[in-house]
Amino acid sequence: MNNNNKMGSDPIPQQQQEIEIEGGGGQLSPSSSGYAGGIGSSSNSNPSSEIESSEIQHGENNSTSNGVVYDSASWVPGKRHDDEVSSTLQAIISFVENGGDCVNFVRAGKHQLLVILTKSVNRCFEKNPKFDMTPLLGGTDVVFSSLIHSFSWNPAAFLHAYTCLPLAYPTRQAAGAILQDVADSGVLFAILMCKHKVVSLVGAQKASLHPDDMLLLANFVLSSESFRTSESFSPICLPRYNPMAFLYAYVHFLDVETYLMLLTTSSDAFFHLKDCRIRIEMVLLKSNVLSEVQMSLLEGGLYVEDLPIDPSPRSGYLSPHLGHHRPGTESPSRCRDANPGIGGPAGLWHFIYRSINLDQYVSSEFSSPINSSHQQKRLYRAYQKLYASMHDKGTGPHKTQFRRDENYVLLCWITQDFELYAAFDPLADKALAIKTCNRVCQWVRDVENDIFLLGASPFSW
Amino acid sequence: MGLSSTTTSSESVRLCVFDLRRGQHEGQELDKILFFFPADCPFSTQLSVIGLSEGLITFTRIFSPEAACEVIEAERHSHVFYQAEPDIWMVMIVEKNKEAEAMWRIDALQKVLSEVHSLFVMFHGSVRALLEKDPGGGLVRVHLHSFIMDYLSDFFVGKKLHLPSFRDCLKERGTIQMLTVSREVAIGVQSLVKVVESSCAGSTACNSLVLFQDLLVSTTLTPDDTVNLFTYALSRLTPRALSSVTNTWSYLRKGNTASQVATDSIIGNAESALNASRDTSPSRQRHRYHVPRPLQQEKWSKGKDGFLCTDIWGSQNDDLAPATPTVWLKQTGERAYLCVYQKKYLTIILLIPVTSIINGEQGISIVKQQLLENASPKILKVEEKLTRGWGGDNAYHVAGYRYLLFDSDRSISRASPPGKVTTLTKDSLLALNKLREEVDLEKSRTKQDDPSREKDLELCIRVKNNAWVIARVTRGKELYTVLEKANETLLYASDAVEQFSTRNGSADHWLSWWVGSQSNFSNECAHAIDSSTERHTDLCYYVSWLALSKGTVMVLFLWTKRIIVISEA
Structure with a gap:
C-alpha cells in the first residue's frame, strides 16, 4: 500500500480515489470494505479454495444489508478470477438480478457463497459504467487481506466494539490528559494504540469515533509496513464517521507496538500534528506510560484461572435470570479451586464481556485447553454464531442463550448494560456455569477502571 | 374453469421437476422439463428457472460434489433444491412476503418436495423408470402432472397455495404419529396383526399397518414404507379423511366447496395449458396412457363389507368391479395390493404381494373373505379397547408446554395438538422457527463432516418476549419446546424440559414401534454398549423401557446417547 504521503505533501488524486473506494465500500459497515469475510488468507492463489470456506455464519446471512459478513467465502473485487468459476458466478448473479431480485447467498452442503455489492461502488459504476476499478484497488491487497483475516480472529469485527489494553487507571488518565490537550488545539481525534488495543482515545467536542x-x-x-518506518500523513475515509468525506491521519509509531494517530480535517496540518506528537511523546516518556504499556503487553489481561472465588463484598449479587438460587445447593464460594491447565472454575475456558454503554469489550486471554490457533479459531467461530443467533434480525435480540454441543457449553447473556459470551467445557454443570458467569460479570465490574477507557467518552450517542 | 384463477398463485410459488440428462443440445432445453407449476407459465420463464437451477447445480458441484445446491436465498425469493433421484431435480421457488406470513424453513420446504416424490414413487415407481419405459417423456409428464397437482390441491386455501410456514414449526413432515397404548392393548394388537397377516394364503409374507383415528398403532413395514402409507392414509383413508372435512397437509385449509371448485379450476386450467402448449405431448397422450390419480380427492368410500373401495385404478377389463390399487414397497422392491379395512375409527391396511395372488381380483376377494372370517372378533375387541382408552384430540397435550418430539431414525414424531399451538404468540413461533433453522444447519454440517456422527446439541434461548425456546438433539431424537409462561431462570426452564423429556421420551411412548422392530433393538443395545465407554458417562438423563412378550427389559439411556444399564426382568 503506497498511499502514505510522507512529509505532508498533498495527496495526489489517484490516491484519494483509492481510499474513497475503500472507505466508501465500507459505508455500510467496515467489513464491506473487505467485500467479504475471511478465510484467513486472501492471498491464496487458488480461487476455488476461497469459495470453499467451510465455516459459515448462517445466522448472519440476514445481516448482509448490514454488510457484516463473517468468515464466509470471500470474493475480492479487483482480484482476477479468470476462470470458469468467476464467470459462472457472475452469470448467476446477473441472471437473478435481471429477474428483479438479488442473490444473498447460495448453500450447497456445508459450503456457502455470499454475494454483496456495496452501494457506493454501485454509485461509482452508475456515474461511469466504464469505470475500471482495478488500478484503484491495486496495492490494497495487503490491507484487504489483513482485514479479511481479522474476521477470523478479532472479536471487534462482529461485536462492533473496541478493546483496551489493561492499564492502571492513573496511567490511562495521564495518557488521556495529554491527548485531550492536543484535541483542544484542533485535532479531531487523538488515539494512542498498542497493536489492536486502545491505550487512550480522545475526540474533539461532539465528534465520535x-x-x-x-x-x-x-x-x-x-x-502497512511503511507506517512503522517513519511518520506518515495520509488521507483516509472513516465510513461510519462520514462515508463521503476524507480525514487526514498523522501516524507515528512510538515504539514497535505502540502508535499514535492524530486525525484532522485539514490537509495542511502535518506540521502542527508533528508538533503535537512531539509534545505527546515527551509527556508519555516522562510519565512512564510507554513502559507500562510494554509491561501490560507482556502480562496480558484477564485470565480465567484468576477468576476470584469471592469477587467482591457484594458476592450475594444474583442476576435477574441467569442466576437461580436453588435451595440446598452450596454457597458460591465453595466452588472447585482454579485448576491451571484446564481453564477456570466450573470448566470456564474463555469469555468476552461487552459493555454496551462504553462500546468496549474485554476478552479473557486464551489459556489451556484453547491453546492452538486452530482451537482459537474454532472458538471464535462459535462466538460468531452465538452472536448472530442472539442478534437475529427478525426475532432478536434474545436475552439469554445456553448452548451445549460436543465442543463447548456456550452461555450468552444480554442485558441493557452488557453482553457476556462465555465458553465452558462441554461437560460443565449448568448451574455452576451460570454461577460462574455471574462471577465473571462481577469481576469485570470490579476491575473496570483498569480494563476499560472510562469517562470523557467521545461517544455522543 | 376460471381462467384467471392461476395468476395469483403463480406469482408466489413455482415448482418444477427436471432431468439433467435430457435436452443436452442447444434448442432442446425444453426437453429437460418434466413438470412445471404453474403450467401456464411462459416457456421462456420455465426455461430461465431451469437454466438458473442447472447452472447453480453444475457450479456448486465443482466444490461440493457430494451435496450440490440446496438453496439460493435471494432478496425476494428462496429457491429450494431437492435431488429426488440421480439427475432428477425438484426445485421450488417461493416468494418471501412478511405481510402474508410467507416465512419458511428451508428444511420444511425440502420435506414437501421429498414427500411428494416418495408418494409418487410408491404409486408409480421412480421417475427414471418411467423415463426408461417411455424415453419420449410423455408418460412421466402425464403422471407427474396429475400426481403433483392432486398433491398440491391439499395446500390450496381458496386460490392461494399455503405452504408450511413458521406456524408449522411444531410439526415434522414425513413422520408418523403413534398412539400410546398400554402393554395389554399392545399385546392384543400384536395378536390381531398376526391373524390379519395370516389371511394371505400360503407362505408369502403380508404386511400391515393398523391405525386408530389418525394415529399409528402398529406396523410391520420398514420406516420408509410406513411413513409413505401413513401419510397417504391420513390424507385419503382414515375416517377423518373420508369425511373430508379436514385436511392433513396444512392446518389452514378447511375443505369447503368453494376451495374445491377453485382447486379444480386451477388443476383443470393447468391441464388445458399443458395440453395446449406442449407439442410433444398432445392431449391424445392423456388418453393413450391410463393414469391413476391416487391423490384425487374424495375418491375413496367405505363399502358394505367394511373394506374401502375406489375407482381410481379403473376397473377390470371384463368385470365392472373396481381394480384393487397397488403400491411399490421400498423394502421388497415389489408391488403389493393395498387392501383397507375400517371398523369405526380403526383402520387396517393390508399389503399383499402381487406375486402371491395368482388369480387377480378373485384371489384378493378370497383374502378379504378370510380376513373377515378369522379376524372379526379380534378386530372388534381391539377396536373396543382402543376406543375406551382414547383420550381425544388433546390426549397428548402437556399443560404449559408446546412441543415437538421426534425421532429421525424411526421417523416418529409427537407434538402438541394444533389447537394448542395456535395459542402461542407469533414472536415465539418465529423464534422457534429460527431455532429450528439453526439446528437444521448444525445437523447437516455434522453429517457432512462425518456421516457416522450424530449431532448432540442442547440450545435454550430466552427470547425478547420472555418465552423460552429450547431444542435438544441427541442420538437422532429431537425435542423442541416453547415455554411461554415460564417467567423464570434458565435453570428452571431447562429443568422443566428435563422432566418433560424424561417423562415423554420414555418408552411407553415409543413402545408400539419397538414391539414391531425387536430385532433393531438388540442391534441398538450392542451399539450403545460399545460406545458406553466414551467419556460422557457421568450424565444420565434419559430413561427408557421396553416391553417384550417375554417380560420387561429395562433400559437406561444416557442423554448423550449411551446405554449404561440393561437389565432383564
Missing part, C-alpha cells in the same frame, strides 16, 4: 472505524484504522496502520 465508531468502533468499526477504529477497526479499519488499526487494520490500515498495522497492515
Whole structure:
C-alpha cells in the first residue's frame, strides 16, 4: 500500500480515489470494505479454495444489508478470477438480478457463497459504467487481506466494539490528559494504540469515533509496513464517521507496538500534528506510560484461572435470570479451586464481556485447553454464531442463550448494560456455569477502571 | 374453469421437476422439463428457472460434489433444491412476503418436495423408470402432472397455495404419529396383526399397518414404507379423511366447496395449458396412457363389507368391479395390493404381494373373505379397547408446554395438538422457527463432516418476549419446546424440559414401534454398549423401557446417547 504521503505533501488524486473506494465500500459497515469475510488468507492463489470456506455464519446471512459478513467465502473485487468459476458466478448473479431480485447467498452442503455489492461502488459504476476499478484497488491487497483475516480472529469485527489494553487507571488518565490537550488545539481525534488495543482515545467536542472505524484504522496502520518506518500523513475515509468525506491521519509509531494517530480535517496540518506528537511523546516518556504499556503487553489481561472465588463484598449479587438460587445447593464460594491447565472454575475456558454503554469489550486471554490457533479459531467461530443467533434480525435480540454441543457449553447473556459470551467445557454443570458467569460479570465490574477507557467518552450517542 | 384463477398463485410459488440428462443440445432445453407449476407459465420463464437451477447445480458441484445446491436465498425469493433421484431435480421457488406470513424453513420446504416424490414413487415407481419405459417423456409428464397437482390441491386455501410456514414449526413432515397404548392393548394388537397377516394364503409374507383415528398403532413395514402409507392414509383413508372435512397437509385449509371448485379450476386450467402448449405431448397422450390419480380427492368410500373401495385404478377389463390399487414397497422392491379395512375409527391396511395372488381380483376377494372370517372378533375387541382408552384430540397435550418430539431414525414424531399451538404468540413461533433453522444447519454440517456422527446439541434461548425456546438433539431424537409462561431462570426452564423429556421420551411412548422392530433393538443395545465407554458417562438423563412378550427389559439411556444399564426382568 503506497498511499502514505510522507512529509505532508498533498495527496495526489489517484490516491484519494483509492481510499474513497475503500472507505466508501465500507459505508455500510467496515467489513464491506473487505467485500467479504475471511478465510484467513486472501492471498491464496487458488480461487476455488476461497469459495470453499467451510465455516459459515448462517445466522448472519440476514445481516448482509448490514454488510457484516463473517468468515464466509470471500470474493475480492479487483482480484482476477479468470476462470470458469468467476464467470459462472457472475452469470448467476446477473441472471437473478435481471429477474428483479438479488442473490444473498447460495448453500450447497456445508459450503456457502455470499454475494454483496456495496452501494457506493454501485454509485461509482452508475456515474461511469466504464469505470475500471482495478488500478484503484491495486496495492490494497495487503490491507484487504489483513482485514479479511481479522474476521477470523478479532472479536471487534462482529461485536462492533473496541478493546483496551489493561492499564492502571492513573496511567490511562495521564495518557488521556495529554491527548485531550492536543484535541483542544484542533485535532479531531487523538488515539494512542498498542497493536489492536486502545491505550487512550480522545475526540474533539461532539465528534465520535465508531468502533468499526477504529477497526479499519488499526487494520490500515498495522497492515502497512511503511507506517512503522517513519511518520506518515495520509488521507483516509472513516465510513461510519462520514462515508463521503476524507480525514487526514498523522501516524507515528512510538515504539514497535505502540502508535499514535492524530486525525484532522485539514490537509495542511502535518506540521502542527508533528508538533503535537512531539509534545505527546515527551509527556508519555516522562510519565512512564510507554513502559507500562510494554509491561501490560507482556502480562496480558484477564485470565480465567484468576477468576476470584469471592469477587467482591457484594458476592450475594444474583442476576435477574441467569442466576437461580436453588435451595440446598452450596454457597458460591465453595466452588472447585482454579485448576491451571484446564481453564477456570466450573470448566470456564474463555469469555468476552461487552459493555454496551462504553462500546468496549474485554476478552479473557486464551489459556489451556484453547491453546492452538486452530482451537482459537474454532472458538471464535462459535462466538460468531452465538452472536448472530442472539442478534437475529427478525426475532432478536434474545436475552439469554445456553448452548451445549460436543465442543463447548456456550452461555450468552444480554442485558441493557452488557453482553457476556462465555465458553465452558462441554461437560460443565449448568448451574455452576451460570454461577460462574455471574462471577465473571462481577469481576469485570470490579476491575473496570483498569480494563476499560472510562469517562470523557467521545461517544455522543 | 376460471381462467384467471392461476395468476395469483403463480406469482408466489413455482415448482418444477427436471432431468439433467435430457435436452443436452442447444434448442432442446425444453426437453429437460418434466413438470412445471404453474403450467401456464411462459416457456421462456420455465426455461430461465431451469437454466438458473442447472447452472447453480453444475457450479456448486465443482466444490461440493457430494451435496450440490440446496438453496439460493435471494432478496425476494428462496429457491429450494431437492435431488429426488440421480439427475432428477425438484426445485421450488417461493416468494418471501412478511405481510402474508410467507416465512419458511428451508428444511420444511425440502420435506414437501421429498414427500411428494416418495408418494409418487410408491404409486408409480421412480421417475427414471418411467423415463426408461417411455424415453419420449410423455408418460412421466402425464403422471407427474396429475400426481403433483392432486398433491398440491391439499395446500390450496381458496386460490392461494399455503405452504408450511413458521406456524408449522411444531410439526415434522414425513413422520408418523403413534398412539400410546398400554402393554395389554399392545399385546392384543400384536395378536390381531398376526391373524390379519395370516389371511394371505400360503407362505408369502403380508404386511400391515393398523391405525386408530389418525394415529399409528402398529406396523410391520420398514420406516420408509410406513411413513409413505401413513401419510397417504391420513390424507385419503382414515375416517377423518373420508369425511373430508379436514385436511392433513396444512392446518389452514378447511375443505369447503368453494376451495374445491377453485382447486379444480386451477388443476383443470393447468391441464388445458399443458395440453395446449406442449407439442410433444398432445392431449391424445392423456388418453393413450391410463393414469391413476391416487391423490384425487374424495375418491375413496367405505363399502358394505367394511373394506374401502375406489375407482381410481379403473376397473377390470371384463368385470365392472373396481381394480384393487397397488403400491411399490421400498423394502421388497415389489408391488403389493393395498387392501383397507375400517371398523369405526380403526383402520387396517393390508399389503399383499402381487406375486402371491395368482388369480387377480378373485384371489384378493378370497383374502378379504378370510380376513373377515378369522379376524372379526379380534378386530372388534381391539377396536373396543382402543376406543375406551382414547383420550381425544388433546390426549397428548402437556399443560404449559408446546412441543415437538421426534425421532429421525424411526421417523416418529409427537407434538402438541394444533389447537394448542395456535395459542402461542407469533414472536415465539418465529423464534422457534429460527431455532429450528439453526439446528437444521448444525445437523447437516455434522453429517457432512462425518456421516457416522450424530449431532448432540442442547440450545435454550430466552427470547425478547420472555418465552423460552429450547431444542435438544441427541442420538437422532429431537425435542423442541416453547415455554411461554415460564417467567423464570434458565435453570428452571431447562429443568422443566428435563422432566418433560424424561417423562415423554420414555418408552411407553415409543413402545408400539419397538414391539414391531425387536430385532433393531438388540442391534441398538450392542451399539450403545460399545460406545458406553466414551467419556460422557457421568450424565444420565434419559430413561427408557421396553416391553417384550417375554417380560420387561429395562433400559437406561444416557442423554448423550449411551446405554449404561440393561437389565432383564
